Amino acid sequence: xxxxxxxxxxxxxxxxxxxxxxxxxxxxxxxxxxxxxxxxxxxxxxxxxxxxxxxxxxxxxxxxxxxxxxxxxxxxxxxxxxxxxxxxxxx
Numbered sequence: 001x002x003x004x005x006x007x008x009x010x011x012x013x014x015x016x017x018x019x020x021x022x023x024x025x026x027x028x029x030x031x032x033x034x035x036x037x038x039x040x041x042x043x044x045x046x047x048x049x050x051x052x053x054x055x056x057x058x059x060x061x062x063x064x065x066x067x068x069x070x071x072x073x074x075x076x077x078x079x080x081x082x083x084x085x086x087x088x089x090x091x
Contacts, residue, residue: 001057002084003064007077008051026072039067055084 011020034040042055058064068079 001059001061001064003056003058004082004084005054005056005064005068006046006051006080007054007071008049008079009073009077011050011073011076023072030070030072034067039063 031040031043035043039056039058040054041057042053044053046052056064056067058067064081068074068081071077
């Protein structure tokens with residue numbers, strides 16, 4: 001199952017620099033693990049925003065929920081999920 005996911009990150013301005021660096025490093029490691037596993041095949045930054053568009057390839061909505069809620073930055077994100085289906089004109 002493919003899903004298009006938009007993630008907007010809203011870190012507090014008063015978050016200490018060392019805490020910010022630690023959580024961002026954990027986020028990067030987790031996302032790269034999922035990319036290597038094929039669960040997160042596409043990841044694109046949105047220019048000028050602390051946001052991304054991603055494609056997830058998972059077996060179920062429950063798996064996607066578990067992946068997203070496991071993101072270290074999850075508590076600081078607004079997330080919009082769109083399920084994708086094959087277009088009839090796709091070759």
